[in-house]
Amino acid sequence: MKKILLFVGIISFQSIFSQSFIPAYQSRVNSITQSNINSHLTEFSSYGVKTTGSTNNTNALAWLKTKYVSFGYAASQIVEDPFTVGTTNSKNLVVTKIGSLYPNTFVIICGHFDTIAGPGVNDNGSGISIILEAARILKDVPTEYSIKFINFSGEEQGLNGSQHYVNNIVNASTPKMDIRLVFNIDQVGGKAGQINNTIVCERDESTPTTNNAASATITQELANCTSLYSTLLTTIGPAYSSDYIPFENNNEVITGFYESNVSSFPHTANDTYTNMDPVFVFNVAKAALGALQHFAVASTTILATNETGNDFDNDAVRIFPNPTKDFINIEIKNRNIITYNFVLTDAAGRMILQSKNESKIDVSSFATGTYFGTFTSGEIKLTKKIIISK
Ligand SMILES: [Zn+2]
Structure with missing residues (x-):
């Protein structure tokens, strides 16, 4: 519900990085797929106008539950949170993953699934699709902080749903729920046919002001993670008019993502899949998952079975074969990539090979084992687990 306000962004300077690049985070980011994003968006669209309290709204909530169940979350982790406003009844859906070190401190990643006057594929099927991908990928990844x-x-x-949650869950818990930060994602679909390459990182610039400095810090971290784990550019802007605001008013620390090419279709029947940019959602998902791992302090060890070696292949580059015994090939697929570097590190993180603009890399002298290949070109950084097997 943000279409009223005009937004003026400030280009952020990204020279000061308070985060270091973590290969395991990138590996998980790389397991986000465009086809999953597209499926989430089109399925979300199929439930029509999901006005709060409507049958479509209820059906969309049921769809969300089936998604979390399919990712492997237990019934006890998936909680409906009913609320009433006037004569309207609806429910939030809250999925909790408990942290290893700080089980009672929560990183909240949130977005709204209700829509108004249209299917809301941008506002906010885009945010919901990203939250689903993040939940799928982090299901078995240890995090120090709990995630909701x-x-x-x-x-x-x-x-209404977020205000209810703050009043009746956050503040009604004993002791009050301890929230590390709230990361809201609302309307990140961009505009079809336009170059959607920039995301607005939103920080708290309103009263109460006691939480503003902390919001500015984590919003800068959000921008840094965006640069580390996605190809998107960032601007910093003010948070307003979405579900982080009740938390902000409760003196919690908030941040958020919002599109920089602001679509005029939200809250109309034209907020459809074809009028937005699913590739932008895919890129925002990468930035969001990189940041979420940073905020929740995810494990830096690559363990999950979906992270074992196979060919790396995306729109920009293909790195193959994996596993390999003698050579790694780097096939550049994006003609905008002119120069690139490739670094191979061993399992202990030691750099054992460095190359520039080479398409065929000899690894025949290295022992059988697990390595990490990092491809960089300008803003693009990709890290892949590579298996050398004799
Ligand atoms: Zn919205």
């Missing part, structure tokens, strides 16, 4: 994946309803009527 929250799908809010009632947003379009005035942040």
Whole structure:
């Protein structure tokens, strides 16, 4: 529900990085797929106008539950949070993953699934699709902090679901729920036919001001993670008019993502899949998952079975074969990539090979084992687990 305000962004300077690049985070980011994003968006669209309290709204909530179940979350982790505003009944859906070191401190990643006047594929099927991918990929990844994946309803009527959650869950818990930060994703679909390459990182610039400095810090970290784990550019802007605001008013620390090419279609029947940019959502998902791992302090060890060696292949580059015994080939698929570097590190993180603009790399002298190949070109950074097997 953000279309009223005009936004003026400030280009952020990315020279000061308070985060270092973590190969395991990139590996998980690389397991986000465009086809999953597209499926989430089109399925979300198929439930039609999901006005808070409507049958479509209820059906969309049920769809969300089946998604989390399919990712392997236990029934006890998936909690419906019902609320009533006037004569309207609806539910938030809250999925909790417990942290290893700080089980009672929560990183909240949230977005609303209710829509108004249209299917809301951008506002906010885009945010929901990203939260689903993040939940799928992090299901078995240890994080030091607990994570709540929250799908809010009632947003379009005035942040009703999130306000209910703050009043009746956060503040009604004993002791009050300890929230590390709230990361809201709302309307990150961009515009079809345009170059959508920049994401707005939103920080708290409103009252109460006691939490503003902390928000500025984590919003800069969000921008840094965006640069580390995606190809997107960032701007910093003010947080307003979405589900982080009730948390902000509760003196929690907030940040958020919002599109920089602001679409005029939200809150109309034209907020459809074809009018937005699914590739932008895919790129925002990478930035979001990189940042979420940073915020929740995810394991830096690559363990999951979906992270074992295979060919790396995306729109920009293909790195193959994997496993390999003698050579690694680097096939550049994006003609905008002129120069690139490739670094191979061993399992202990020691650099054992460095090359520039080479398409065929001899690894025949290295022992059988697990390595990490990092490809960089300008803003693009990709790290892949590579198996050398004799
Ligand atoms: Zn929205």
